[in-house]
Amino acid sequence: MAITWRAVALTALGAVPVLLLPVPGTVLVWVALVAALCAVDVALAASPRRLAVSRSVPASVRRTEPTSSTLTITNLDRRRLRGLVRDAWPPSALPASGPVEPGAPAALGRRAPRHAVDIPVGEAARVVSALQPTRRGDIPAGAVTVRTVGPLGLAGRQASLPVPGRLRVLPEFASRRHLPSRLARLRELDGRAAVQVRGAGTEFDSLREYVVGDDVRSIDWRATARRADVVVRTWRPERDRRVLVVVDTSRTSAVRVLDAPRLEASIEAALLLTALATRAGDRVELLAWDRRVRASTAGRTGSRVLPAVAESLAGVEPALVEADWAGMVGQVRSRLSRRSLVVLLTTVDPAAVERGVLGVAAGLTDRHVVVLASVADPEVDDLRHGRRSAAEVFDAAAAERTVLEREAVAQRLRRLGVEVLDALPDELAPRLADTYLALKAAGRL
Amino acid sequence: MTAPMTTTLIPATGDGTTARSRAARRWRRARAPLVVLALLLVGGLLAVLPAPRTSTAPLAPDNPGDTGARALAQILTRHGVHVHYVRTIAAAEKAATAGSTLLVLGDLYLTPDMVGRIGRSAADLVLVETPDVLDRLAPGVVPSFGGSTTDVRGAACDDPDAVAAGTITAAGAVRGHGPGVTVCFLESGAGAGEGGALAVVAGARRVSVLTDAGPLTNRSLADQGNAALALRLLGVHPDLVWYLPSSDDLGIERSSQGGTSLTDLIPPWLVQLGLLAVAVAAAAAVWRGRRLGPVVSERLPVVVRAGETTRGRGRLYRRAGAHAHAAAALRAGAASRSAARLGLPRSADRPATVAAISRATGRPAADVEHLLYGSSPTDDRALAVLARELDHLESEVHRS
Numbered sequence: 001m002a003i004t005w006r007a008v009a010l011t012a013l014g015a016v017p018v019l020l021l022p023v024p025g026t027v028l029v030w031v032a033l034v035a036a037l038c039a040v041d042v043a044l045a046a047s048p049r050r051l052a053v054s055r056s057v058p059a060s061v062r063r064t065e066p067t068s069s070t071l072t073i074t075n076l077d078r079r080r081l082r083g084l085v086r087d088a089w090p091p092s093a094l095p096a097s098g099p100v101e102p103g104a105p106a107a108l109g110r111r112a113p114r115h116a117v118d119i120p121v122g123e124a125a126r127v128v129s130a131l132q133p134t135r136r137g138d139i140p141a142g143a144v145t146v147r148t149v150g151p152l153g154l155a156g157r158q159a160s161l162p163v164p165g166r167l168r169v170l171p172e173f174a175s176r177r178h179l180p181s182r183l184a185r186l187r188e189l190d191g192r193a194a195v196q197v198r199g200a201g202t203e204f205d206s207l208r209e210y211v212v213g214d215d216v217r218s219i220d221w222r223a224t225a226r227r228a229d230v231v232v233r234t235w236r237p238e239r240d241r242r243v244l245v246v247v248d249t250s251r252t253s254a255v256r257v258l259d260a261p262r263l264e265a266s267i268e269a270a271l272l273l274t275a276l277a278t279r280a281g282d283r284v285e286l287l288a289w290d291r292r293v294r295a296s297t298a299g300r301t302g303s304r305v306l307p308a309v310a311e312s313l314a315g316v317e318p319a320l321v322e323a324d325w326a327g328m329v330g331q332v333r334s335r336l337s338r339r340s341l342v343v344l345l346t347t348v349d350p351a352a353v354e355r356g357v358l359g360v361a362a363g364l365t366d367r368h369v370v371v372l373a374s375v376a377d378p379e380v381d382d383l384r385h386g387r388r389s390a391a392e393v394f395d396a397a398a399a400e401r402t403v404l405e406r407e408a409v410a411q412r413l414r415r416l417g418v419e420v421l422d423a424l425p426d427e428l429a430p431r432l433a434d435t436y437l438a439l440k441a442a443g444r445l
Numbered sequence: 446m447t448a449p450m451t452t453t454l455i456p457a458t459g460d461g462t463t464a465r466s467r468a469a470r471r472w473r474r475a476r477a478p479l480v481v482l483a484l485l486l487v488g489g490l491l492a493v494l495p496a497p498r499t500s501t502a503p504l505a506p507d508n509p510g511d512t513g514a515r516a517l518a519q520i521l522t523r524h525g526v527h528v529h530y531v532r533t534i535a536a537a538e539k540a541a542t543a544g545s546t547l548l549v550l551g552d553l554y555l556t557p558d559m560v561g562r563i564g565r566s567a568a569d570l571v572l573v574e575t576p577d578v579l580d581r582l583a584p585g586v587v588p589s590f591g592g593s594t595t596d597v598r599g600a601a602c603d604d605p606d607a608v609a610a611g612t613i614t615a616a617g618a619v620r621g622h623g624p625g626v627t628v629c630f631l632e633s634g635a636g637a638g639e640g641g642a643l644a645v646v647a648g649a650r651r652v653s654v655l656t657d658a659g660p661l662t663n664r665s666l667a668d669q670g671n672a673a674l675a676l677r678l679l680g681v682h683p684d685l686v687w688y689l690p691s692s693d694d695l696g697i698e699r700s701s702q703g704g705t706s707l708t709d710l711i712p713p714w715l716v717q718l719g720l721l722a723v724a725v726a727a728a729a730a731v732w733r734g735r736r737l738g739p740v741v742s743e744r745l746p747v748v749v750r751a752g753e754t755t756r757g758r759g760r761l762y763r764r765a766g767a768h769a770h771a772a773a774a775l776r777a778g779a780a781s782r783s784a785a786r787l788g789l790p791r792s793a794d795r796p797a798t799v800a801a802i803s804r805a806t807g808r809p810a811a812d813v814e815h816l817l818y819g820s821s822p823t824d825d826r827a828l829a830v831l832a833r834e835l836d837h838l839e840s841e842v843h844r845s
Contacts, residue, residue, distance in 0.1 A: 002735040003728065011728045014721050022714035031724045052458045076458065090743040114737060137744075143460075145738025160738045161460045254747040261746050318747065379752030383759070384778070390825035393832050395759035397771030400778035402755045407781070411791070 002147055003038055003155040010034050010154065034154075041150030048146035048159035050077040052124075055087070055141060055165040057131075060311065063172035066095065066132045069165065071144060073117065074124040081119040083149045083156055087129040088112045088142025093167060095132035112142070133169040136264070138315050141165030170310045171264075175272040175429035182276050182433045189441055207231045239281035241445040243436075244336060245270045245309075246328060247316070248346035250290035254318030257377050257425050263318050265375045265425035266345035271310060272429040273343060273436055278305045280440065282341075287331060288316045291324045298335065325356040329363050341369045341445055343432065348374040348413070348422055350405040358412060365417035369444055372413060373432045374422045376406075504550045504573075504658055506530050506687050511664040517675055518687070526680050530687045534559045534696045537688040543567035545684035550658060552578045554690040562696070568686065570652045571678050573661065574617075583652045585623040589640030593617065595659060597669055602629035604645050606653075606677040610670030615642035617656030643674070653678050768828050769821035779835040780817050783842040806841040813838070 014030035052074040061067045069089065075081045094110040113129035133139060144163045149156035207223050210230035223231040247253075247270055253263040274284045286309045288295035295312040297305070323346070332342060342364055344357065357372065364370045383399035386392030410420040419439075423431045439445055462470070499515075500507050506518030506528055518528050529540045541547040547568040549555075552575035555563075560578045563570070572579070576588035595616040600607040607629035618640025621628040630642040646652040655661075655678070660671035679685050762771050780802075784793055787801045795818060802817070803810040816838055822828045 003732050005732060008725060008728045008732050011721075012725045014724070015718060018717045018721050019714055022712075022717045024717065024720065027717055027720045027724065030721070034728070049460055049462070050458075084737060086737045088738055088741045090741050092743055112738070112741065135746075142741035143738055147737055158735070158737070159460055255749055255751045256747055257751045262751070320747075377751040377755075379750065380755055383752060383755055387829065387832055387836070390829060391759070391763055393775075393825070393829050394763040394771050395756060396832060397774040397828075398755050398759035398762055401758065401774040404774070404777055404781065 001042060001155065002158045004149060004153060006152075007034060007038055007154045010037070037152060038155035041152045041154045042157060043150075044079070044152075045148045045150035045156040046075065046077045046079040046081040046083075048083070048148045048157050049161070050075075051081070051146060051161065052076060053144050053146075053161055053163050055144070055163045057141070057165055057167050060168040060170050060314065061131075061133065062170050063133055063136050066130065067167070069129045069131055069141065069167070071127045071129070071163070072124055073119060073127070073146075075119040075121055078121060080121060081117065081148055083117060084114050084147045085117050085127055086112050086114045086145040086147075087127065088145065089129070089131060089167075090139055090142070092135035093131050093133045093139045093169075095130050131167065133167065136169050136171055136267075136314060137317065139167045139169060141167070168311075168314055170314045171267045171271060173268065173271045173310065175268040176275065178272060178430040178433060179275055182272075182430070182437060183279055185437055186276065186280050186440075189437070206234055208234055238440070238443060238445055241282045242336060242338070242340035243273070243277045243282050243284045243343065244332060244340055245273060245284065245286050245343045246332070246345065247286070247288040247295075247313070248290065248323055248344065249288050249294050249316055249318055250323030250346075250352075251318070251320050252323070252347045252349050252352050253290075254320060257375055257379075260425070261318050262347060262375045262425075263316070265428050266373075267313050267316070268425075269373055269429040269432045270313065270343075270345055271306070272433050274309045275306050276433050276436060278302070282445075284309070285335065286312060287328075287335070288313065289323070289328050289331065290319045291321050291327065293331065294319070323352070323356055325360045329360045332364060332368070336368065339368060339445075341371065341436070341439065343436075344370065344372045346372065346374060348372070348406050348409050348420065350409045353409045353413070357418075358409075358416070361413060361416045361418050369419070369439060370417065371419040371421070371432070371435055371439075373428055373435075374406075374410075374420070375428055376422045376424050378424050502689060504661065505689055509663065511662065513663050514661050514666075516663045516666050517661055517672075517679070520672070520676060521680055521685060524676070524680060526683055526685050528685050528687050530689070532689055532691040533694040534562055534688075534690070535694075537686055538562050538566060540684070540686045541566040541568035541688075542684075544682055545569070545686060546571060546679055546682045547686045547688060548679060549573065549575060550687075550689050551575065552690070554692050554694070556696055559690070559696045567650065569650050569681065571655065572652065573655045573658045575654070576617075576619075576656070579619065579654060583644065583646050583654050585626040585646055586619050586621055586644045586652075586654050588656075589618040589620045595657070596633065598630040598633060598642060600629050601631045601641070602627050604629050604643070606645075606674060607643060609677055610674035612669045613642065613660050613671050613674050614665055614668050615655075615657040615660055617642060619644045619654055619656055651681075768823055768825070772821050772828055772831055775832055775835055776817050779839050783839055786842055802838070802842060805845040806838065808838075808841075 011031065011034050014027065014034070017030055018026050054072045055069060056072070057069045058067050069087055071085065071087055073085065089112060091110040094112065096110060115127040115129070117125050117127060119125045141163070143160040145158065145160045147156055147158040207220060208231065210219060210232050214232050218232045220231050220233045247263070247266050249263060253261060253266065255262050257265065270286065274286070277284045283301060284305050286295065286297045287293065295316050297308045297312050300308045336342070346357065361370065380399045380402055383395045384403065386396045406422060410422060413420050419435060421431050421435055499509055501510060501513075502508055503512040504514050506514055507530065509515045522528055531537045531540060537547065545568045547563065547566055548571045549563060550573050552560075555575075555578060560581050564582050570582060572582060575582070579586050579588060593616055595614055597612050597614055599612050600610060602608075604627045613630055615630060618632045619628065620640045621644050625647045627645045627647070628639070628641040628643070629645070632640050632642070642656045644654040646654075659665050661675050666672050666675065761767075780798060783802050784798050787805055789798060789801055793801075799810055799814045799817065802808075803813045806813070816831075816834055822831050
């Protein structure tokens with residue numbers, strides 16, 4: 001049961017009879033009359049339960065990408081259905097209804113879409129609700145609420161129908177804007193003279209004619225002797241290396257940096273690296289780990305790797321547990337048989353590292369190239385420059401200490417042979433891509 | 446990245462409920478609040494009901510305590526006397542008609558105006574412990590000093606009530622002047638005057654003055670002839686107005702003032718419009734109060750900022766007054782950044798660092814040494830100054 005503004009207005013209209021006949025009975029009779037009319041309206045309203053409702057949503061969508069949810073409502077009642085339909089979604093799935101200030105809570109000013117419908121007997125109507133998810137993960141749809149209104153428009157009936165639905169929101173992959181420039185750099189690596197990239201892992205590619213500017217040391221004299229021209233050897237970056245991206249989803253990944261958990265920056269970096277390494281011909285695998293495997297991809301090749309990684313990272317949430325790094329090393333050992341690149345997306349939080357990665361890093365670096373990519377907090381840098389009051393100076397000192405400790409821990413990791421990069425959330429993905437390219441150029445993979 | 450495919454689910458028809466299951470669900474949901482409401486109602490009734498049955502006011506007909514007079518009131522009621530218990534002069538005036546008895550207990554709260562209104566009533570008066578109003582209500586009876594102790598007194602007069610009672614226990618005394626005044630239960634013992642505990646003024650109406658309320662109380666009613674005297678004094682007429690003056694009652698009634706009250710000035714339709722406005726407000730509340738479907742909850746991410754630990758550490762420094770510790774952190778940070786900027790290895794020792802920075806900034810080495818490795822500041826001001834000077838030094842290193 002629900003009443004409309006018309007019922008309220010009709011009640012207020014009772015002022016006329018009350019002024020004409022100012023006795024208490026008038027008010028009572030008028031209220032009783034309005035109540036009776038509402039009851040009649042409710043009795044004549046279409047049933048909100050005799051409907052067939054189906055919902056269709058895209059199987060998956062990228063974060064911040066506009067999409068829509070379509071409801072198909074069939075009127076199975078013997079009365080015409082007039083009223084309101086609300087397609088309920090969590091606030092984070094809805095587009096901002098007005099201009100939203102940056103930094104305001106995501107749910108502010110978002111309202112579940114509601115639609116006025118008028119469906120004749122036996123017919124169906126389709127209502128489309130605009131969605132724009134602002135949070136990654138599987139978003140379950142709420143119930144579909146139907147409020148029918150009687151012919152007088154005074155009152156009606158309401159029911160919430162459970163219509164299952166789920167929208168899988170993939171990571172935004174905002175870092176893909178860095179991809180073209182990194183791919184260009186990757187192409188530059190191709191065909192470079194050997195001396196510039198000479199390293200243990202570079203592979204012989206082909207022979208071509210000498211052109212002015214080539215290093216004379218790369219001339220292949222044996223081939224030159226067979227032909228009339230001077231021939232040089234060219235090299236190409238090694239291919240078919242294995243890259244294992246380990247995303248740490250333990251408690252340190254839950255901490256909020258700027259407006260998002262640390263995990264979001266890690267995921268962005270993982271996606272950019274996956275896209276880049278796949279194009280470079282390497283085989284990328286993913287492991288999201290805290291105390292157990294949260295997500296994993298393996299055995300995909302070519303263009304199927306990136307969608308698989310994005311899909312499996314979509315539902316990963318930070319878990320409030322301490323990471324089991326020994327278990328992670330076991331996972332890595334069981335997956336990688338030959339020398340590979342292992343990228344750990346975590347943080348160089350001194351306490352967490354000392355009890356975790358430091359103990360197991362040696363077990364990884366002896367067989368693999370290990371890169372540890374850490375999400376730094378820009379707030380610490382802001383704090384470091386506070387000088388306005390005594391409290392700010394103390395905060396600055398604390399921030400200074402934090403930076404020094406992180407640096408010290410990073411240094412200890414480097415001494416163990418781990419490549420450490422500590423970058424702000426926005427810079428982590430391109431910095432990791434650059435590190436990958438540098439390793440590739442140096443032939444260290 | 447992903448193919449734009451959609452999931453279409455099987456249409457859901459209805460919400461899987463019937464009218465019966467909905468009614469059952471509503472009943473289940475409403476059951477607990479209804480039980481609470483019923484308990485509140487019953488509790489409220491239980492709290493309200495016994496309240497008027499007893500009181501603790503002295504001499505009240507509903508007070509079962511020692512100083513109360515419930516025994517007397519009950520006996521009178523059992524013998525067909527209607528006891529009207531009143532606390533205001535207005536009620537007493539209204540109830541005390543001719544052919545009834547007006548019992549006045551105490552004169553502490555009686556104003557002259559109230560005394561006059563008692564005097565104008567047509568009922569027989571029984572005045573108990575009212576020494577200050579005797580001159581107006583019982584002409585010919587004056588309070589007498591002495592007799593302040595409670596003792597057993599004989600009737601010693603020919604008033605039939607007193608004779609019937611024989612002896613009573615009472616204190617206090619009044620004396621009578623002039624005709625028609627009978628004084629009974631004279632005080633006895635050493636220095637006794639001719640004062641007595643009961644004075645009866647005969648006339649158009651009978652006025653009885655009792656100097657002591659003791660004989661009426663539950664404690665003493667059964668002593669001597671107290672009960673006989675009390676019952677005979679109060680049981681003369683079938684109606685007894687039991688007036689126990691109250692401090693709350695000033696004897697002023699609004700209606701008797703003759704002015705117009707606020708309600709008289711409001712036109713009747715305005716009151717009705719107010720009622721209608723309440724109905725409209727209730728309707729508006731129902732209209733706006735009904736949600737279009739349940740709230741959809743959102744899984745919220747953690748809200749702890751990464752900088753919290755750093756801020757917490759800063760606050761700890763401050764609370765502990767760790768100026769030396771804070772200064773050491775600031776110095777170490779400045780030194781390590783300057784050293785990195787100048788290309789010194791991490792292993793560079795103190796003299797090497799100082800020398801390099803001194804060369805880069807053109808400052809004397811002693812100054813740099815003092816700034817980076819000098820004595821620790823001991824208060825907020827010195828720490829702030831140090832922080833600023835380190836900033837200057839660092840900016841000079843970066844300019845070089």
